Amino acid sequence: MAAEHAAMADLKARGWQVLLHRARTRWGEIDLVALHGSCLVFVEVKARPSLLAAGEAIRPGQVSRIMNAARYLCAANPDWVYDSIRFDVCAVLPGNTIEWIPDAFRQF
Template sequence: MTAEQAAMADLRAKGWQVLLHRARTRWGEIDIVALRAGCLAFIEVKARPSLLAAGESIRPAQVTRIMNAAQALCAANPHWTYDSMRLDVCAVLPGNVIEWIPDAFRQY
């Protein structure tokens, strides 16, 4: 099972609807777009040996790319209905242990 497949299985088990997987835009790719209870999440999946390594692997330029891609996907999908949105990081650790960092880019 790939890291993205593990993340999607975990999302579905928690009641999320996966809208898109590997969504491509001119700004780049979003690994997963999911919706639950009015919250639209754009999720970057990182397979790393630790949660710290996953967090450190995301650079400011990548955050900007993800934000621009999320905005483009919202514009391209006006039928999506949501009350809030966030940008999450899903760290897939050895043994397919899943760790979520919800709203990971709030500081930007």
């Protein structure tokens, strides 16, 4: 939870608009949903000892659940205005260092 709050503070400091925190759906939870310009960004937050460990923590099953939850949230929030969608990973490393993996995964 502390890692999610650190990620949220970082997003807000960058001027992003945080739309949802811990968005729960029947497919699972999305840690953060934010708007960056006209891009809707679904963020998975991982508190890990390294950026590599954070990236490796995202498994294919989790990617599927996140994408299904994102589809549901987009349908449930028709008032959201965006031109594109992206899936990022936010790694919260020791010392509360924040590293981003933008466009970490996608569905084709």
